[in-house]
Amino acid sequence: MALQDLVRWLIPREQHFFEFLERQAAAAHKGARALGEFANGKRIEDVQSAVQICEHEGDKVVHELEEALERTFVTPIDREDLQHLSSELDDVLDLTNSATRACLLFGVSTPTEPMKKLIAVLIQCTEVLETALPRLGKHDYAALMTASRTIRQLEKDADRIFRQELSRLFHDEGVDAKEILREKEVLEDLEHAIDRCERVAHTLANLAVKHG
Template identity: 35%
Template sequence: MGPRRRPPPLSPDRSGRICPAVQGGDTVRLSLLPKKSEFFVLFEQHAQNAVEAAEALAKLLGDFTDVENKVRDIHAIEHHGDKLNHEIVRHLNETFVTPLDREDIVGLASRIDDITDVCYDVSELVQLFKVTSIRPPAVRQAKVLVTAATEVLAMLKNLEGLRNLEPHWIKIHTLENEGDQVWRDAVAELFAGSDDAIEIVKWKDIYSLVETAIDRCEDVANIVETIMVKHS
């Protein structure tokens, strides 16, 4: 019986990965760090897309020029969000063991997608109603929405490690309350300051849709809070 062959030496490469040398000078790279779950990568991308939709809507409402192109841009962002949502569902259907409960994965994907969808719905409604100028409360609502969507993204970046989540969902709840107040003030001002029934209906619908987008941000926060309870 011949001498036992010793295993190849292990040495880290520049990235810090352990690389056993093999015959011919090649190496086999073994990562010591676990790969980030595809679900969390997709959640971050989905949330980033929602932030971009909210920012694009705020840009439309804050600078009401070149409306057709701005609405088209929001539609493109919404379409990308649909693709990301479908990718999450596809990956879920192909994965046997998931890092989160399946209903939570579906819920997160759906609610993030809703944020983007509603941003497009608002832009489409503004165009459909042939709005000629934007009322200031809508601009204030859009700013709250951008901040809330940004908090959603920051929260989801921490989701895999289940760390530092609470400050984000508390902030989102606070922003949702702020959005409610802006909506109430806007509707009260609308009914008090206009005798044009059509104008009232138009703007009440627009205000309500922007508020819906903010509510969907809170829905994401509620799901994350539930996930945290399950894993505590």
């Protein structure tokens, strides 16, 4: 038994770190659902404000986790894994907010159908993450693997939607350069947010293999 494993066995571990990650996943899903209101006709200004609040909630949890890491000697899983997973979850929410800022910056007052589709996929991905994260603390590694596979498939669907729309924009002679730039920026932020969800899923799968 490695020294670190022996210490973990002898000393009670701080289980509340899992709660930090669960709160981050919940904030990411809340932010995605707030963005979903844009697809339902809500003003982008109001949507951006709502997503911004979610991002601040997520940032607060990140800071709490980092401060707890500084004070804690023994953690339930490796400190590096906790910080890495927290950072990836934070990226999901940051990119969700970036998509709303891009809409404001480029004057996208109504989402296109591909945008709506990507927003729907993002909501699905973050919902899976919100459901999956509590399984980490319960050592339900089979559930983590299932969630990882689900999100990988959703990410592939999103990538297909993104590429098809990008191809259409560049090949349609009736679309001007401004429209291409505007839609490309928003689509990329949405696709990147979904990609970060896939990275979280990959990390969860690695943790399942590592500890299962």
